[in-house]
Amino acid sequence: MPLPISGLERKIGYTFKNGKLLEQAMTHRSWAFENVEGATDSSVRDIENETLEFVGDSVVGLVVAEELFKQNDKVSEGDLTLMKHHLVSTEKLAEIAKDIDLGGFLRVGRGEEKTGGRRKQALLANTFEALIAAVFFDGGYIEARNVMKRIFVNEFKSITPKKSLDYKTLLQETLQAEKLPAPIYNLLKTEGPSHQRVFTVEAVWNDGKSRGSGSSIKAAEMTAASRALKMLNKVENQ
Numbered sequence: 474m475p476l477p478i479s480g481l482e483r484k485i486g487y488t489f490k491n492g493k494l495l496e497q498a499m500t501h502r503s504w505a506f507e508n509v510e511g512a513t514d515s516s517v518r519d520i521e522n523e524t525l526e527f528v529g530d531s532v533v534g535l536v537v538a539e540e541l542f543k544q545n546d547k548v549s550e551g552d553l554t555l556m557k558h559h560l561v562s563t564e565k566l567a568e569i570a571k572d573i574d575l576g577g578f579l580r581v582g583r584g585e586e587k588t589g590g591r592r593k594q595a596l597l598a599n600t601f602e603a604l605i606a607a608v609f610f611d612g613g614y615i616e617a618r619n620v621m622k623r624i625f626v627n628e629f630k631s632i633t634p635k636k637s638l639d640y641k642t643l644l645q646e647t648l649q650a651e652k653l654p655a656p657i658y659n660l661l662k663t664e665g666p667s668h669q670r671v672f673t674v675e676a677v678w679n680d681g682k683s684r685g686s687g688s689s690i691k692a693a694e695m696t697a698a699s700r701a702l703k704m705l706n707k708v709e710n711q
Contacts, residue, residue: 503582522603529602552634566598640698
């Protein structure tokens, strides 16, 4: 059984005028299909939270972009992009959702409950986006931003470009935005003694290549991705 959603209002510091919006944000489609007779995608659209999630993705992104822009006036556009990507990632949103026990307030179907749906990263991140959309529709952008700022207060204070360097993911998303396939990473060579290995990796995409070296394959791939992004003019020199 989910927790009373009035407790969630206290956690986020916002009281809804239209409680049905909060109820919808806290309803997974699995619950709707199990509890609405003759349920179809269209009939449960205003009951489950997927449409709110769609809007919430944009609201969360806008709030994060605005706050990063305000607080980092000397940071390059490329680094701001990396910082934003880190803060709106599924992993970070799921972490934030866990901090406010969002899964505990969520209505899920029996099957989803059995498979640990309340703890799934993607589900938690999507529910958080739905929650912010519900605040947006209930109270407007300013209220949604205020809720985000309260919940993300530590993240906004501590985020730096160096804490958000996920070059591999950013490279993949950059290529996908251009309708190009994800890059392929090839291990070219391994050098040095067993206790001091140096790996060299080549990232290959469409009509480009870049190389990187590191003390692990992952580190080498990250360096190769960083250089690829510089070639694509997506990040500044670090």
